[in-house]
Structures are given as C-alpha cells and as structure tokens.
Amino acid sequence: MNLIDFLREHEAAIVQRWCDLIFGTYAPETVQFLKKVKNRFDNPVAYQTNEGVKGLYKALIYDMETEQLSNYLDEVIRIRAIQDFSPAQAVAFIFLIKNVVREQLREHFKGEVRIDQFSQELFDFDCRIDGLALLGFNVYMNRREKLHKIRLEEVKNKVSGLLRRTGMSIDYH
Amino acid sequence: MAKIPTPEELSNISFQPPAKGWMDTKPEFKEGCYCNAASPKWLEWLDYPYPRNWSVRDEDWKLPANWKEILLEGFDERLGRFRTLKLFMDICVRCGACADKCQFFIGSGDPKNMPVLRAELMRSIYRRYFTTAGKVLGKLAGARPLTEDVIKEWYYYLYQCSECRRCSVFCPYGIDMADLTILGRELLSSIGLNIEWTMASVGSCYETVGHIGATPQAYKDMIDFFAEENERVTGVYTNVTYNRKGAEILFIVPSGDYFADPGTFNYMGYLLLFEYLGLDYTISTYAAEGGNFGYFMSHEMGKRLNAKFYEEAKRLGVKWILGGECGHMWRVCNQYMSTWNGPADFLEEPVSPITGTKFENAKNHKMVHISEFTADLIKHGKLKLDPSRNAHIKLTYHDSCNPSRAMGLFEEPRYIIRNVVPEGNFIEMPSNTIREKTFCCGSGSGFNGDEYLEMRFRGGFPRANAVRYVRDKYGVNHLACICAIDRAVFPPLLDYWVPGMDVIGVSEMVGNALVFPNEIERTTDLRDRPLVGCEEAEEEEGGEIE
Numbered sequence: 001m002n003l004i005d006f007l008r009e010h011e012a013a014i015v016q017r018w019c020d021l022i023f024g025t026y027a028p029e030t031v032q033f034l035k036k037v038k039n040r041f042d043n044p045v046a047y048q049t050n051e052g053v054k055g056l057y058k059a060l061i062y063d064m065e066t067e068q069l070s071n072y073l074d075e076v077i078r079i080r081a082i083q084d085f086s087p088a089q090a091v092a093f094i095f096l097i098k099n100v101v102r103e104q105l106r107e108h109f110k111g112e113v114r115i116d117q118f119s120q121e122l123f124d125f126d127c128r129i130d131g132l133a134l135l136g137f138n139v140y141m142n143r144r145e146k147l148h149k150i151r152l153e154e155v156k157n158k159v160s161g162l163l164r165r166t167g168m169s170i171d172y173h
Numbered sequence: 174m175a176k177i178p179t180p181e182e183l184s185n186i187s188f189q190p191p192a193k194g195w196m197d198t199k200p201e202f203k204e205g206c207y208c209n210a211a212s213p214k215w216l217e218w219l220d221y222p223y224p225r226n227w228s229v230r231d232e233d234w235k236l237p238a239n240w241k242e243i244l245l246e247g248f249d250e251r252l253g254r255f256r257t258l259k260l261f262m263d264i265c266v267r268c269g270a271c272a273d274k275c276q277f278f279i280g281s282g283d284p285k286n287m288p289v290l291r292a293e294l295m296r297s298i299y300r301r302y303f304t305t306a307g308k309v310l311g312k313l314a315g316a317r318p319l320t321e322d323v324i325k326e327w328y329y330y331l332y333q334c335s336e337c338r339r340c341s342v343f344c345p346y347g348i349d350m351a352d353l354t355i356l357g358r359e360l361l362s363s364i365g366l367n368i369e370w371t372m373a374s375v376g377s378c379y380e381t382v383g384h385i386g387a388t389p390q391a392y393k394d395m396i397d398f399f400a401e402e403n404e405r406v407t408g409v410y411t412n413v414t415y416n417r418k419g420a421e422i423l424f425i426v427p428s429g430d431y432f433a434d435p436g437t438f439n440y441m442g443y444l445l446l447f448e449y450l451g452l453d454y455t456i457s458t459y460a461a462e463g464g465n466f467g468y469f470m471s472h473e474m475g476k477r478l479n480a481k482f483y484e485e486a487k488r489l490g491v492k493w494i495l496g497g498e499c500g501h502m503w504r505v506c507n508q509y510m511s512t513w514n515g516p517a518d519f520l521e522e523p524v525s526p527i528t529g530t531k532f533e534n535a536k537n538h539k540m541v542h543i544s545e546f547t548a549d550l551i552k553h554g555k556l557k558l559d560p561s562r563n564a565h566i567k568l569t570y571h572d573s574c575n576p577s578r579a580m581g582l583f584e585e586p587r588y589i590i591r592n593v594v595p596e597g598n599f600i601e602m603p604s605n606t607i608r609e610k611t612f613c614c615g616s617g618s619g620f621n622g623d624e625y626l627e628m629r630f631r632g633g634f635p636r637a638n639a640v641r642y643v644r645d646k647y648g649v650n651h652l653a654c655i656c657a658i659d660r661a662v663f664p665p666l667l668d669y670w671v672p673g674m675d676v677i678g679v680s681e682m683v684g685n686a687l688v689f690p691n692e693i694e695r696t697t698d699l700r701d702r703p704l705v706g707c708e709e710a711e712e713e714e715g716g717e718i719e
Contacts (some may be wrong), residue, residue, distance in 0.1 A: 025184045029284035033273050041603050042273070044638035045282060078670070079634070082627045083281060084203070088183050095180030150665045151626050157664065161437040165398045 003121035007061045008103050015057050017100045019050050022076070022093045025085075045079055052076035057097075060128065069132065073139045081143035092134040098126055192714060195285065196297065196317050200329040202229050205627035208332045208620070211372035216365065218376045219474070223365025229328070234321065240364040245302055247363045251356050252303060258356055261348045262299045265289065271340035276612050277333045280631035288340035288350040291330050295357055298323065304702070306421075328366055331357045335620060335632060336469070336501070337574035337613035354618070359471040367470055370622035371400040374466040378478055383428035383462030385498050392458050395431045399441045403448075403684075406701070408693030411444035414458060416587055418489050420455035421526060426497030427463040429657030435676055436660045438699045439498060442684030445546065449556070449687050450527055454495065460485035463502040464657060476513040479505055482540075493523035494540045499677050500617060500656030502543060504579035511538045528553040542576070544655055547683060548585040551592045558686040562695060563594040564705040566651045566675075566682065569602050569643045571636065571663075572611035573656035583608050586655050586679050593686040600647045602639040612636035614654075616662035629662065630669055637670030645672055651675045653682070 007014065023034040023046065033043065040047035059069045073094075080090040101122070105115050115122070156163075159173025181343070213224030224709065227235045243420050271288040273279065278286035285291060293315070299315035300307030307316030317323070336351035361367070377386035387395075396413055404410040414420065426443065430436035447454055460481040467474030486494055496502060520539040523532040530543045530549045550556050570590060576582040590599050606612050615632025643649040652663055652674055663676040685698045696707040 021184070026282040027284050029272075029287070030278075030282040033278075034282075037273060039605065041606050041635070041639050041642070042279075044279065044635050048638070054445075059258045082630045084206070084283065090176075092180040092183040096184065099181070146669060147626065147630075150668050151623055153668070154623055154626070154665045158433055160434045160663070161395065164434070164437070165395060 003118045003125060004061060006105065006108070006118075007101065007125075010108070011057060011061065014097075014100055014104055015050075015054050017103070018057070018093075018097050019046075019053050021096045021100065022049055022053065025089065025093065048079060049076050056132075060097075060132070066135070070135055070139055073132070073136050074143070077136060078143055079140045081140055082147065087140060087144075091133060091140050094133045094136045095129060098129055101125065176631055178314050186495070194533065195290065195293075195311070199322055200285075200326050202325075202329065203372040205624070206563075207329060207625070207628075208353035208368035208370060208622055209624050211367035215369075215372035215376035216367065219372075219379055221365075221367070221372075221474075221719075222363060225365060227365075236321065236324070236366075240324075243364055244319065244324075244360050246496070247360050248298070249303065251297075251359070255352070255356065257349065257352050261292065261353055262303075262706040263294055264346050264347075265292065265296070266347055269344065270343045270345060270548070271350070274340045274343045275350075275613060276337075276339070276635045277335070277628075277632045280615070280661035281333075281628070283333075285326075285330050286333055288334075288344075288348075289537055291334060292348070292350060292353050294323070294326055295353055296328055315566055319372055319490070324361070324364075324366070327357055328361055331361065332368060332620070333628060333632070335574070335613045335615065335617035337617055338578045339574070339610065339613065342578065342609050350696050355468070355472070358469070359473075368619055368622070370625075371466045371469045371619035374464075375470065375474055375478065376493070378462045378466065382458055383640075384464060384466060385428055385432055387428075387432065389458035389461075392431065392461055395437075396440070396444075396456060399437065399444055400430075402699075403441050403445055406441075406697060406699055407445065407689065407695060409448060409689045409691060411441075413444065414454075415456055416489065417455035420489060421453040421492050422455070423460065423482075423486050423489060423491040423494045424454045424456050424497070425460055425463045425494060425502075427499035427657035428461070429464065429499075429501060429661050430497055433661055435664075435681070435700070436678065438658050438681040438684075439660070439678030441699050442678065442682070443497060443543065445684040445687055445689075446556075446680065447690060447698055450550070453526065454488065457485045457489065463497055464492040465502055465505050466619055468501060468505050472509075472513075475505060475509065479510055480514045482506075483517055483520075486539075492521040493535070494520070495523075495543060495546060496540050497543050498655040498657065498680060500573045500575040500658050501579075502575075503582070504575040506538055506540045507580045510540070519592040523612070525549055526650050527555050530631040542582060542585070543680060544576075544582060544589060545694055546587045547680070551589060556683075557688040558593055558683075559688050560593055560595045560598075562685045562698065563682050564598070565702065566677065567598045567600070567647070567649050567697070568594065568599050568651040568653045568677065569640060569649045571602075571614070571640075571652055571659060572607050572609075573654050573659050574611060574613050574617055578609055580648070581609075582655075586653075589679055589683060590653060593682045600643050600649050602643055604681045606636070606639040612639065614656075614659050614662050615666065616658055621658060621662050626665070630666060633662070633666040634670060637666055640667060640674060644674060649674075651677050653677050653679055655679050 023031050034046040037043040052072050055072035207229050210227050212231050216224035223237050225235050276284055297317045298319050306314040331354050332512040336354050338351045341349040374384035378384050400411045425436045430440045465478050467478040514562050517539045523535045523541045528549055534542050612635040615629045620629050667674040
C-alpha cells in the first residue's frame with residue numbers, strides 16, 4: 001500500500017482527528033461545545049471549520065486547483081483571523097495534519113510495518129503541507145486586509161447620507 | 174540552536190486548560206476587542222461622575238479613591254430597588270441551558286461569554302459582600318473580593334453582552350442577562366467607567382437633535398433632501414412639516430435613518446407612505462432621536478433621553494406617537510417609557526386615521542410601530558402596491574433582537590414583506606435563528622464603534638452564517654431588518670462573512686412598491702438601482718446619480 005491510498009482510505013478518521021486538534025486550540029469549556037453541538041446554525045464555528053478541513057483534506061489527496069485550496073483554507077482562517085489568536089496561532093493548525101497522519105499510520109499498522117517505509121512519501125506530503133501553510137499565510141493576510149478595508153468603508157458609510165446631501169460622490173453599491 | 178515553537182506548541186500556547194481558575198484569569202485588552210474609554214467632555218456635559226482622561230490599555234484606570242465603597246453601596250442599593258437583580262443573583266442553578274446560546278460565546282469561543290459565567294462575574298461579588306455563606310466561606314462558596322482586576326473584567330465582558338436577551342429565551346427561570354448587564358454597566362458608570370461610543374451619542378443627544386450631534390437646521394435639511402430625492406425618483410414631492418402644533422401624530426425615528434445609508438432610503442420610504450396617505454403628522458427637531466443610547470449606560474440616562482418624547486408630544490398637542498424602524502427604542506418604549514416618564518394621559522389611545530384600527534397594545538404608552546401601522550393599512554387594502562418593483566430584491570428577514578424579543582413583533586414585518594415583493598422572493602432563515610431565537614447582529618447596546626470591529630464580527634458570526642445559508646441555497650441577495658443599528662452594522666459584517674449581500678429596511682421596500690396616481694414612470698428603486706426590465710434604459714442614460 002502506498003501512502004496516498006492509505007490517506008484516501010482513512011479520510012474520515014484523519015479529518016475527524018485534525019478537526020478535534022483544531023478544536024483543542026480553544027478553551028476546555030469551548031472544546032466541549034464545539035464537539036458536542038452538531039447543528040450547523042447553533043455551532044457555526046465547528047461547522048465551518050469542519051467543512052473547511054474536509055475540503056482541504058480532499059484537495060490534498062485528490063487533484064484540485066490552488067484556488068480551491070485557498071477557498072477551503074479561507075473557511076477556517078476567516079474565523080481564526082478575527083478570534084483571539086495570534087497570526088501564528090491562526091494558521092498553525094495546517095501543520096497539525098503532519099502528526100495526525102503519522103499517528104494514524106502508527107495506529108493502523110501497530111508495529112507491523114515501519115513508518116519509515118513511507119518516508120519518501122511522507123517527506124513529499126510534508127512538503128505539500130508546507131506549501132499549504134504558505135497559502136494559509138496569504139489567506140490570513142487577505143482576511144486582515146479585508147478587515148482594514150471594511151473598517152475604512154464603515155467610517156465613510158457612517159456619514160454617507162450626509163455626503164450624498166452635499167453632492168459629494170459616493171460609490172454606495 | 175534557537176528555540177522555535179512547534180506548531181503544536183503554538184496552537185496550544187494560550188489555550189490549554191488554564192492552570193488558574195476563571196476567577197484568577199485576567200482579560201487581555203487587545204486592539205479591536207474593547208470599547209474605548211469615554212472622554213471627560215461628555216461626562217461633564219451630562220453631569221456624570223468622575224470625568225477624567227483614562228485609557229483601557231493603561232494599567233491605572235484612575236478610579237476614584239473610594240471606588241470600592243461607591244460600587245458596593247450602589248450594588249446594595251440596586252439589590253433593594255430591583256427585585257430582578259436579587260432574584261437573578263440567587264436563583265441560577267447552573268443548568269447550562271444558556272451557556273451556548275450567546276452569539277458572543279459562539280463566535281468568540283471565550284467561555285466567559287457564556288451567560289451563566291458572565292453573570293458569575295457579578296454573582297461572585299454579590300456572594301462575597303451580600304451573603305453569609307460567601308462572607309464566611311469565600312471562594313468555596315463562589316465568592317471573591319472586589320478588586321480593580323474584577324472591575325476590568327466587568328468592563329471587558331459587560332461590554333461583550335449586547336443586551337439582546339437571547340439567553341433569557343432558553344433559561345428555565347427566565348434570567349435575563351441584559352438586566353444584569355444594564356445594572357453592571359450602571360455600577361461601572363458610577364465610578365466613571367463609560368465607553369466613548371455611547372457617551373458621545375448620549376451627550377450629543379442630550380444637547381442637540383440626536384446621537385450624531387446634528388443641529389435642528391441640519392436635520393431639517395436632510396429630511397428636505399429626502400423629499401427632493403423622492404420627487405426625483407417617483408415624481409412625487411413628499412411634504413413634511415416640522416414642529417407643527419396640532420398635528421395628529423408625532424413621528425419619531427432613530428437618527429441612523431437620516432444620516433447614513435441605507436437607513437436614509439428607509440426614511441424616503443416613510444415619507445412616501447405618509448404622503449400617499451395624506452397623514453396629518455409632524456416631525457420634531459427636539460424629539461428627533463428614536464434610539465436611546467442612554468439606556469446602554471444607565472436607567473437614569475435612558476429615562477432622561479426618553480423624556481423628550483412625551484415632552485414634545487405634549488408641547489405639540491399631538492394625539493399619539495408613531496415610531497420608525499428602530500431596535501432598542503422599542504424595548505424602551507414598550508417596557509420602560511410608561512413608568513419612567515408616564516402616564517401619558519395627555520395622549521389618546523392610538524387609532525389609525527385611515528383604517529380606524531385601535532392599537533390596543535399601545536393603549537398604555539401611546540406609541541405605534543411603523544410596521545404595525547403599515548401592516549394594518551395593507552390588511553385593509555388601503556395601499557396600491559406593485560411588488561414587481563422589488564423584483565430585484567430576493568431577501569431574507571432578520572428579526573432585530575428588541576422588536577422581536579421585547580415586543581413580539583414577528584408577523585407584521587413579514588406580512589408587509591410578502592405584500593411588497595413578488596411571491597417567492599422572501600426566504601426565511603432556519604427556524605433556530607429567527608423570531609424569538611434570532612441571533613443578534615453583534616453590535617447592539619453601543620458596540621458600533623469602529624475600534625470594536627473584530628469583537629463585533631465574532632458576535633455577528635452566527636447571524637451571518639445563517640444568512641450565508643440562504644444566499645448559497647436560494648440566491649438571496651438582501652437582508653431586510655427593522656433596526657437602525659442593524660442597517661449600520663450589517664453591511665460591514667456581511668461584507669466579511671457573506672459578501673454580496675445588501676441590507677434594506679422594510680419601509681424602503683414599501684416606498685419602492687407604492688403606486689401613486691400622479692407618479693412618473695418608475696425605472697429605478699429609491700437607491701437609483703434599475704428595476705427589473707429597466708436595466709437597459711438605465712445603461713443608455715448612464716445610470717448616474719445626479
């Protein structure tokens with residue numbers, strides 16, 4: 001068995017574990033909530049994180065465009081970029097998949113097969129994750145820049161009616 | 174080799190189970206996540222205690238020397254005055270029903286935003302100073318001493334409660350976190366801790382027309398401008414009178430509707446409706462602020478600002494008051510106005526001059542919501558409406574917290590919407606996010622300061638998430654609401670979470686749909702956007718705003 005087959009076969013378990021680790025970056029009381037409440041509207045952080053991670057993982061194990069990868073990253077990072085995380089904490093979750101995969105391999109083969117049998121493939125996989133993290137950095141910055149643009153727009157909009165009254169042009173739409 | 178944290182370490186650095194309990198965990202005031210301190214100027218205007226220059230980020234908040242005494246005396250006095258406070262301090266059984274119902278908890282993941290824990294911030298002080306168990310057993314009984322750190326924590330978290338009351342819907346005892354927040358903020362205010370956004374608005378409203386500090390002349394100028402705009406778009410000039418004695422109705426709106434888009438288009442809608450009806454109404458340049466930010470800092474200040482309504486109604490000799498689309502204004506009017514400034518025995522029980530309908534629900538405070546008034550007109554067939562003029566608007570409706578949870582206004586706006594947009598254009602969000610369970614916009618109770626953007630976006634995430642669902646599934650492109658704060662804060666919030674959504678007031682759509690006998694051919698809506706079928710004509714003319 002090669003690594004990619006393993007990753008495809010164990011998709012559900014790996015995604016679940018990756019998500020659980022991401023939830024683990026919140027306070028303990030919050031972790032309980034994130035894991036327990038399944039309704040997507042009552043628990044949007046868990047839902048959107050889960051959807052993003054599911055998509056990301058699919059993108060990793062099947063061929064997908066970079067843009068799609070960025071969109072899935074954005075699902076998760078859009079939330080973390082405005083929560084109480086430092087920039088590094090907001091994107092660090094991407095790297096966690098490296099350990100998740102190793103964990104799953106160890107658990108599955110239980111010593112029958114040495115992990116280093118996959119060493120070249122794991123190295124390649126890790127490189128892709130490093131690339132993903134760089135994309136994640138782009139996504140994070142886009143989100144922060146978006147926030148600042150919105151802040152500027154908001155300041156303008158607060159007086160937009162008055163500006164319109166004075167005949168100053170505004171681009172409302 | 175340099176020590177570099179691993180991703181695992183990084184991910185968990187601040188978020189592992191804290192070694193200390195919640196009582197000992199201090200809040201960290203990060204940029205974007207706290208409201209700025211109020212400038213002394215406003216406190217001096219309002220004669221509020223301890224005006225001083227201070228900053229939230231400073232270690233020393235320059236509290237008055239006897240701050241502890243003031244605060245505890247204030248707490249004691251309120252325990253005697255507000256039965257709710259005493260009850261809410263005592264009866265919580267920590268069942269956890271409220272814990273995951275607050276959008277600030279859901280969006281931020283900060284457990285101190287669970288209403289049960291946010292209330293505990295105050296309860297721990299109550300226990301320590303006002304219960305025997307707490308005095309004797311201290312921490313064992315959930316009590317803790319009052320320190321400056323506790324005050325900072327109150328400031329941080331009481332200004333992360335938007336007083337939306339969603340948690341109270343789920344609490345089996347009906348504990349209302351909003352009540353606790355209001356009283357907690359009062360106590361903070363008593364030692365000179367107030368937020369700039371609220372105080373600036375309150376100070377301006379107290380001294381001038383409304384929250385933005387416009388003069389009566391500027392206010393009139395804006396409304397006259399809307400009348401001209403209405404004429405340009407519809408061919409109908411909407412006559413307005415100001416401070417006219419003897420008018421039947423006094424009309425009061427939140428200031429958000431006359432200075433910022435898209436509220437301004439809503440104001441145009443109000444004026445068109447009244448012109449259509451030939452309503453005998455007037456607008457006051459004194460009672461010109463429906464919103465009441467005073468209510469966000471203390472009952473006393475809420476009462477002071479609210480007094481303008483009845484004072485002006487009495488001076489002008491109107492029969493009753495009609496109110497525009499505002500949020501907390503309606504909680505104030507429904508639940509406080511009669512006892513604060515009533516009885517309004519100089520006013521009459523509101524009766525629609527067009528349909529004869531008696532608004533019995535407003536018998537006491539004599540104020541009718543524009544949605545009740547309009548829905549009644551439609552029900553009686555008094556309005557000629559062309560829903561196709563709103564065909565470009567596929568919308569969902571956000572129940573603004575206060576009109577929904579504080580006055581049960583669920584059906585009227587929906588009824589209006591169904592009559593002013595084509596069938597199939599109105600899509601509801603999922604049931605656990607609307608009506609009494611509606612999610613807050615994340616910006617109520619004084620949170621629309623730009624310094625608070627990130628925290629607002631956390632609190633507004635659950636609402637935006639439901640909006641996104643109907644956008645993706647049904648192609649919804651507008652979010653309708655009946656609150657001026659909503660209209661101000663949703664555009665940026667949705668731009669972050671659900672780009673491509675416009676925000677619209679219900680009365681604006683009424684204005685679009687109203688068919689006047691003497692109107693010109695309508696090719697655009699009130700925002701100069703081409704109507705369906707008129708896109709080409711607009712393009713040929715350039716479609717520019719003159």
